[in-house]
Amino acid sequence: MKVGICPDVTVRPEETPAVVWWAVRSDTKSLVDRSSLGDRSAMAELYEHHLPAFRAFVRLRMGELLRAKESGTDIVQSVFREVLEELADFEWKGDAAFRQWLFQRGMGKILNRHKYYKAARRDAALEARAGGLSQDESRLANCYATVCSPSSAAMDRKDLRRLEKAFDALSDDHREAILLARIVGLSGREVAEQMGRTESAVRMLLSRALSRLAGEFERAGQDE
Structure with missing residues (x-):
């Protein structure tokens, strides 16, 4: 089943590859070990390898409020600096475990920033912009294409913002399923373990989540 979410971009809940951006590396442990010893070239490789998905x-995960207040790049770089500083204490348990640790640190940073702005009662709306994509936005589009098809080339800046708005409108379970399966790149079994569900239940949840995302994307376009 195909559900359109933007011009020339189609969500295929059952056909979309689980991961289209991830290039598995056999030397991740080596990069982690070398980075923990202060090898700057290894740090740079580790950063570049995980940057697209982590961004x-x-x-x-930032949500509308935080995206209006801060740059995602600043948060990404801040988390990576902290992670690199703590690599010496990290116990290697495989590439997936390292990714989960990285993404958990990112989630912690985001929650802290949300608490700051909510405590200060600061609020702002996203500034709508249109036009061509910057290099950073193109990388975002490549990752967002894990829930869209045929390619990120069909997305413009407005489509990126619409997709983010649509994602914000999903339920917690739907957001979690999409993030774990499509962005973090966990297997069906790993997603099931994280969410406390069976693999078949996760497959059904993900299919429904992607379909709901498609509908919310269309509604976001109609509201503009």
């Missing part, structure tokens, strides 16, 4: 995760 997309942060942007989607």
Whole structure:
């Protein structure tokens, strides 16, 4: 089943590959070990390898309030600095475990920033912009394309913001399923473990989540 969410961009809940951005590396442990010893070239490789998916995760988890207040890039860089400083104490349990640790640190940073702005009672709306994508936005589009097809090339800046708005409108379970399966890149079994569900239940949840995202995307476009 195909459900359109933007011009020339189609959500395929059952056909979309689980991960289209992730290139598995056999040397991740080596990069982590070298980075923990202060090897700057290894740090740079580790950063660049995880940056696209981590940036997309942060942007989607920030929500409207935080995206209006802060740059996702600043949060990403802040988390990476902290992670690199703590690598010496990190116990390697595999590439997936490292990714989960990284994304958990990102979630913690986002929650702290949300608390700051809510405590200060500061609020702002996203500034709507249109036009071509910057390099950073193109990378975002590549990751967002894990829930869209045929490619990120069909997305413009307005589509990115619409997708983020649509994502914000989803339920917690739907957001979690999409993030874990499409952005973090966990397997069906790993997602099931994280969410405390069976693999078949996760597959059904993800299909419904992507379909709901498609509908919210269309509604976001109609509201503009």
